[in-house]
Amino acid sequence: MAPKKRNAAVGKKRPRPSSEAAASTKNQPNTTKSSQSRNQRVSEQAFVQLQYAIPVLLVAMAVGVLWNQAESADPKMISFLSAICRKVTCARFVIPVSRTLKAARPIRAGETLFEIPRNMQFWDTDALRDDFVQKHLLSARHGQTGNPLSSGAFLAAWIALKLNSDQAESEQAMQSYLELLPSEDESRHHPLLWDKEELKESLGGHSLNFAVANAYSDMIESEYSALVQASDGKFSIIVTDDDYRVARINVLSRSFNPGRDALVEEIDGEEMELYERHGLDFSEGCRAMVPILDMLNHHPNPNVGYSYDKRKEAFIIDARNSIASGWELFDSYGKFTDSHLFAKFGFVNGDGSGWTQASMALFHRILDTGMDQEFSYLPSNGEVTDSLKDYQRKQLIRYLQYDDGYTDCIDGPETHPEQFELKKLKLDHLVRIANNRKSWIVYVPPRAPKSNPAESSDIPITETVPEIDPKNIRVNFSKLIETCRIISMIESDYGGKGMDMLRSNLGNATFVLEKDNDSLEYRASYW
Numbered sequence: 001m002a003p004k005k006r007n008a009a010v011g012k013k014r015p016r017p018s019s020e021a022a023a024s025t026k027n028q029p030n031t032t033k034s035s036q037s038r039n040q041r042v043s044e045q046a047f048v049q050l051q052y053a054i055p056v057l058l059v060a061m062a063v064g065v066l067w068n069q070a071e072s073a074d075p076k077m078i079s080f081l082s083a084i085c086r087k088v089t090c091a092r093f094v095i096p097v098s099r100t101l102k103a104a105r106p107i108r109a110g111e112t113l114f115e116i117p118r119n120m121q122f123w124d125t126d127a128l129r130d131d132f133v134q135k136h137l138l139s140a141r142h143g144q145t146g147n148p149l150s151s152g153a154f155l156a157a158w159i160a161l162k163l164n165s166d167q168a169e170s171e172q173a174m175q176s177y178l179e180l181l182p183s184e185d186e187s188r189h190h191p192l193l194w195d196k197e198e199l200k201e202s203l204g205g206h207s208l209n210f211a212v213a214n215a216y217s218d219m220i221e222s223e224y225s226a227l228v229q230a231s232d233g234k235f236s237i238i239v240t241d242d243d244y245r246v247a248r249i250n251v252l253s254r255s256f257n258p259g260r261d262a263l264v265e266e267i268d269g270e271e272m273e274l275y276e277r278h279g280l281d282f283s284e285g286c287r288a289m290v291p292i293l294d295m296l297n298h299h300p301n302p303n304v305g306y307s308y309d310k311r312k313e314a315f316i317i318d319a320r321n322s323i324a325s326g327w328e329l330f331d332s333y334g335k336f337t338d339s340h341l342f343a344k345f346g347f348v349n350g351d352g353s354g355w356t357q358a359s360m361a362l363f364h365r366i367l368d369t370g371m372d373q374e375f376s377y378l379p380s381n382g383e384v385t386d387s388l389k390d391y392q393r394k395q396l397i398r399y400l401q402y403d404d405g406y407t408d409c410i411d412g413p414e415t416h417p418e419q420f421e422l423k424k425l426k427l428d429h430l431v432r433i434a435n436n437r438k439s440w441i442v443y444v445p446p447r448a449p450k451s452n453p454a455e456s457s458d459i460p461i462t463e464t465v466p467e468i469d470p471k472n473i474r475v476n477f478s479k480l481i482e483t484c485r486i487i488s489m490i491e492s493d494y495g496g497k498g499m500d501m502l503r504s505n506l507g508n509a510t511f512v513l514e515k516d517n518d519s520l521e522y523r524a525s526y527w
Contacts, residue, residue: 074099081096084177084291088116089115093105093107094114097456100297107319110319111318113304121288121315123258124154128151133157137227138278139278147379148380150280151287161238187346193245199213206363211361215343216375219371224244254294281373288315290315296329299332303321303453305331338354350460352451355446360483361440363399365377366441368436370441433486440483448466
């Protein structure tokens with residue numbers, strides 16, 4: 001979550017003179033008695049002035065803290081934090097640097113750093129209560145599947161409407177927050193703003209990384225089209241597709257989930273019923289844009305934590321462990337694989353602390369995107385249309401183009417009728433599992449689970465590729481091997497009864513090919 005900026009750091013401590021300079025001054029002799037007396041009077045006057053200056057200095061430190069440490073923060077960030085920290089609980093020993101926050105003094109584990117109340121947050125429920133959203137957008141559906149949009153789409157639409165509206169926001173701090181969100185130019189590094197051909201060239205057209213990033217990009221395009229269609233074009237008059245894409249990226253990368261319990265407190269049964277009639281799913285909670293919290297960068301082993309306190313109706317940010325002075329604050333965005341982390345947030349840590357995925361779906365697109373409520377190429381009822389099955393069938397047949405296990409190539413039904421029939425049965429079973437992610441994708445645990453962030457996100461945690469230690473990493477390949485058995489089996493496997501097994505289980509959604517002989521296992525593992 002590309003961070004933002006924190007309370008203005010005003011005032012600057014002057015550096016003490018070096019020990020050599022102090023010693024040099026100390027060793028210079030006083031030449032006259034009058035100068036000695038004059039120095040004494042000046043010292044007395046200075047002491048009196050210092051008595052008045054100390055309270056002023058303390059106030060300046062409390063309000064500002066070490067301007068030189070915050071001077072790299074952009075002025076909009078400092079302005080925003082100056083405004084919002086008059087309304088929320090802000091630790092004065094946390095200061096902005098670049099577009100994130102760091103400790104200005106050692107922080108003890110358990111210290112509360114910030115409390116951001118509900119009225120200083122933007123929730124998807126705020127968006128859904130908006131008149132324009134309710135009147136023109138709430139009925140929007142994805143064109144290809146008919147699925148409802150996720151609540152995050154309406155939050156993004158609402159934010160884009162606010163940013164493109166001539167009406168000024170009444171709350172200065174929140175208007176400053178909206179203006180502080182990264183613009184299109186500031187977000188150019190994000191893969192969801194890349195051209196798709198550039199994305200394919202950079203990540204590889206058959207890679208899982210490209211498939212995930214492409215799915216998020218398709219989601220945003222589909223959402224914008226749905227919002228424009230639902231509003232009879234009114235939405236596009238105010239918000240361009242680029243405006244919406246940037247707002248959607250901000251919601252994807254900067255929003256947090258207060259939890260289902262907080263949502264129950266937020267809305268009553270009648271309002272929930274309205275949203276459910278429009279297909280919105282709040283079973284896992286909702287989305288909230290939380291100023292200050294979204295300034296922090298991510299690491300799976302963070303030094304701060306956050307939670308939503310229902311009693312206080314606020315997000316509480318506190319130190320998970322002790323933090324040295326000058327160190328950046330890191331939170332965790334959740335448990336994401338590196339491919340989803342890159343597509344959604346635009347970066348990876350690169351230190352082996354995150355989960356990774358390996359996919360053997362080289363020739364077809366898995367329609368289940370793994371994005372849960374956010375987006376899927378599959379209709380919400382899980383049914384795949386015949387036209388979509390035919391499309392996938394043409395892709396899946398490429399897995400069967402090699403005739404491993406035979407001495408001769410299988411030319412066709414005229415010369416090899418039995419083998420050709422087996423290929424058709426295998427293809428039917430591949431169509432059946434084509435969109436089951438577990439049949440094609442394996443999750444690999446972190447290679448360096450104990451890796452911690454560096455002092456700053458500007459500093460690489462490591463400059464070498466983390467090695468895989470087979471002794472410490474356990475990966476379950478059993479589902480992938482089951483798929484490979486379908487691809488690799490020949491008619492003599494399973495005592496010559498393999499074809500009958502496939503034929504009799506065409507409608508069985510839970511059917512798998514169990515281990516048979518070493519030859520099949522070798523072919524399946526080799527594939």
